[in-house]
Amino acid sequence: GAVVSQHPSRVICKSGTSVKIECRSLDFQATTMFWYRQFPKQSLMLMATSNEGSKATYEQGVEKDKFLINHASLTLSTLTVTSAHPEDSSFYICSAPKGRGKNTGELFFGEGSRLTVL
Amino acid sequence: GESVGLHLPTLSVQEGDNSIINCAYSNSASDYFIWYKQESGKGPQFIIDIRSNMDKRQGQRVTVLLNKTVKHLSLQIAATQPGDSAVYFCAETPGGFKTIFGAGTRLFVKA
Numbered sequence: 001g002a003v004v005s006q007h008p009s010r011v012i013c014k015s016g017t018s019v020k021i022e023c024r025s026l027d028f029q030a031t032t033m034f035w036y037r038q039f040p041k042q043s044l045m046l047m048a049t050s051n052e053g054s055k056a057t058y059e060q061g062v063e064k065d066k067f068l069i070n071h072a073s074l075t076l077s078t079l080t081v082t083s084a085h086p087e088d089s090s091f092y093i094c095s096a097p098k099g100r101g102k103n104t105g106e107l108f109f110g111e112g113s114r115l116t117v118l
Numbered sequence: 119g120e121s122v123g124l125h126l127p128t129l130s131v132q133e134g135d136n137s138i139i140n141c142a143y144s145n146s147a148s149d150y151f152i153w154y155k156q157e158s159g160k161g162p163q164f165i166i167d168i169r170s171n172m173d174k175r176q177g178q179r180v181t182v183l184l185n186k187t188v189k190h191l192s193l194q195i196a197a198t199q200p201g202d203s204a205v206y207f208c209a210e211t212p213g214g215f216k217t218i219f220g221a222g223t224r225l226f227v228k229a
Contacts, residue, residue: 004161006161032214032215034215034216034217036219041126042126042222043126043207043219043220043221043222044162044207044219045219046216046217046218046219049216093161093162095161095217097215106152106164106167107152107164107215107217108164109154109161109162109163110161111160111161112159112160112161114159
């Protein structure tokens with residue numbers, strides 16, 4: 001079964017509004033979560049690293065004021081797309097590491113959230 | 119630098135044949151590599167991983183080869199099945215759990 005859950009799976013909003021996407025680790029605690037964005041027929045692009053109890057770390061070129069990340073608990077990270085515009089329409093995917101052993105780097109991914117901005 | 123997403127190359131194979139998907143990674147410091155499978159509209163799923171102190175690892179029907187000299191990974195799928203049709207991404211971890219994805223390859227399996 002799924003170990004990382006995202007909600008909503010699909011969202012349509014009007015231009016200028018804000019949208020919040022939730023990412024939950026279901027049976028484990030995640031002090032770190034990662035947010036990716038994927039445009040059609042392209043690869044996943046890492047946007048930011050969400051850190052529980054501290055500020056997120058954003059990748060170069062990602063606007064931190066545009067994509068607000070909050071990691072308020074050990075099982076929940078949220079991504080808020082503020083003042084969304086049509087170019088923000090994309091597939092947003094979160095992930096969390098669930099170490100099976102020492103230094104395991106495998107990530108578990110949510111099912112993704114498809115955002116369409118009209 | 120970060121791997122940048124490009125329009126996906128495509129590999130088309132006959133059911134029952136073996137598939138080989140190739141990937142070039144970007145960071146010499148990466149010490150852990152993973153292959154993921156992504157079906158349409160879903161998040162990536164783990165297939166197999168390999169550490170930089172290995173050059174080959176086998177799983178069930180899948181084998182990953184690592185060539186650190188030329189920063190190249192390959193995924194071999196034996197006896198490819200229609201259910202293997204998906205997009206395959208290699209990923210590297212240059213530090214901690216931070217994972218960077220390669221460009222991806224779309225695999226079509228013809229019945």
